[in-house]
Amino acid sequence: MSFGTYARKVRERRLPLTRRHTALRCAVGLYCPLGFDATWAYLAATACPAPDLRRDPAALLRALATLEESRAAHLAETADFAARRRAEKAAGRRTPRASDTAARRVPRWPTRTTPSRLGLVAAVADRHTAFRRLPYPDETLSADSRVQRISDLRTRLDAAARAYLTALGHLDGPAVEELDATVDGLGSLVRAGYAASNVPLLPWLRFAHLLAYAARTSTMIER
Numbered sequence: 001m002s003f004g005t006y007a008r009k010v011r012e013r014r015l016p017l018t019r020r021h022t023a024l025r026c027a028v029g030l031y032c033p034l035g036f037d038a039t040w041a042y043l044a045a046t047a048c049p050a051p052d053l054r055r056d057p058a059a060l061l062r063a064l065a066t067l068e069e070s071r072a073a074h075l076a077e078t079a080d081f082a083a084r085r086r087a088e089k090a091a092g093r094r095t096p097r098a099s100d101t102a103a104r105r106v107p108r109w110p111t112r113t114t115p116s117r118l119g120l121v122a123a124v125a126d127r128h129t130a131f132r133r134l135p136y137p138d139e140t141l142s143a144d145s146r147v148q149r150i151s152d153l154r155t156r157l158d159a160a161a162r163a164y165l166t167a168l169g170h171l172d173g174p175a176v177e178e179l180d181a182t183v184d185g186l187g188s189l190v191r192a193g194y195a196a197s198n199v200p201l202l203p204w205l206r207f208a209h210l211l212a213y214a215a216r217t218s219t220m221i222e223r
Contacts, residue, residue, distance in 0.1 A: 024043075046062075
């Protein structure tokens with residue numbers, strides 16, 4: 001089914017609340033700019049003070065409205081990007097800028113206003129819990145120096161996440177710069193193409209990008 005079909009089911013008051021809740025989860029499955037679990041955590045945190053989307057139909061509708069607003073902003077950005085690329089191709093630029101494509105590959109909450117700091121903190125908290133359960137790469141696949149670097153970067157990423165969550169989304173400039181360096185370090189360890197060592201590293205890197213985005217965005221919100 002389409003996103004719009006699921007959205008209509010969420011709004012259908014004659015349906016049991018459990019089916020409306022399931023429809024919202026299906027809609028998130030089709031549009032989840034932070035990843036499914038992080039997007040769900042964002043919506044649950046911003047829908048009501050004590051989020052229980054299974055039992056609160058008003059919160060369910062608020063979550064849907066937040067999701068739809070972000071999706072509309074995303075669709076508008078996509079249309080603008082497509083129009084810009086058509087103009088660039090007509091002018092002879094066949095390849096998009098690296099900055100344009102990179103921004104579209106990492107977690108980000110499109111919106112016409114500003115993302116919710118509370119929502120981003122909830123998203124990071126959810127993914128931090130999952131990150132701490134992720135396995136390390138197989139040490140037999142890497143040299144000792146690489147294994148030590150991976151361990152150091154994981155420790156730095158975990159410390160940055162703890163600091164971000166303890167401060168409820170507040171990180172100072174040096175801490176954000178340190179986090180960006182950690183993200184770059186993890187990215188440098190990912191090998192081109194398929195590599196067995198990439199399998200555990202890529203989820204770490206996705207979490208690192210989410211945390212870096214949340215930290216930078218929270219800093220801008222405070223301004």
